[in-house]
Amino acid sequence: MFTGIIESTSKIIAIEKDQSNIHFTLENKLAAEFKVDQSVSHDGVCLTVVELNGNQYKVTAIKETLEKTNLSTWKAGGLVNMERAMLMNARLDGHIVQGHVDQIATCIEKSQQDGSWVFSFRYNPDSNNVTIEKGSICINGVSLTVVNSKTDSFSVAIIPYTYEHTGFKYLQVDDKVNLEFDVIGKYVKRLMSL
Template sequence: MFTGIIETLGEVGKLNREGSNLHITIKSTLANELKIDQSVAHNGVCLTVVSLNGNTYTVTAIDETLQKTNLGNLAVGDKVNLERAMILGSRLDGHIVQGHVDQTGTCTKIEEKDGSWVFYFEYDASKNNPTIEKGSITIDGTSLTVVDSEKHAFSVAIIPYTYEHTRFNTYEVGSVVNLEFDVIGKYVAKLMSH
């Protein structure tokens, strides 16, 4: 379980394919605080630490994860949003994030507005993942509030702190992002469909 509050950015140091698996080695200031078997969200995808080496650690993404997320598009040197699992009893500053990406979306427009930014995204609505205005959405692991919502698109406003400390400063029109829709909204949508 995560909160969607990004702790730091990591950098992809090495990618190693083994069958359909991808071993991802990340350089991060968090590495010396991690332990093997610990869960860490990478662009919102919960992955298990399988090895540690100084200021780097390695996680493994299976084929299903690579097919449903943007992790298969990673290249050495890419920045990755990182968050360790939530500590029970701490404040929940973002919203409940499972680390289970529902689908990807594509950035369609970026507007600078008086020192902040509005990012617009589209996604495949046939998967029945809802957004609602002022509801929660997770983009590459970052907990955000939906500004405008349509059946297949939404926008979010990004403050300078979030822009500087997450992958948002690397996005451009056409960037593919991981989307995890609000867990409560998903349950309500499922119940309403029956």
């Protein structure tokens, strides 16, 4: 379980295909604090640390993860948002994030507005995921508030701190992002359909 408050970015060092899996070697100054078997969020995807070597660590993505996320677009040298699992005795500064991506979306607009940035995203509504105005959404692991909620799109406003300390400063129009819709909303929607 995560909060959507990004600790830092990890650099992708190597990508190794192994049958239908992909092993990613990443570098982060916090890796010395990791342990094998630990769950770590990478752009909102919960991946297990399988190997450690100083400031470098390795995680593995299986076929299903690769099909439902933007991990297949990762390139060596790229940066991804990183968050370690939430401590149960700490404040929940973002919202409840599982690290289980629901689907991908495409960035359709990026604009600077009075010192902040507004990003708009479009997603396929066929999966029946929904956003609500002022509700929570997790984009590439970042906990954000929805504005301009529509059936197949929404926007978020990014403050300067978040812009500078996450991968949002590199995000461009047409880039694919991972979406995790609010877990409470997903349960309510499911209960309403019974």
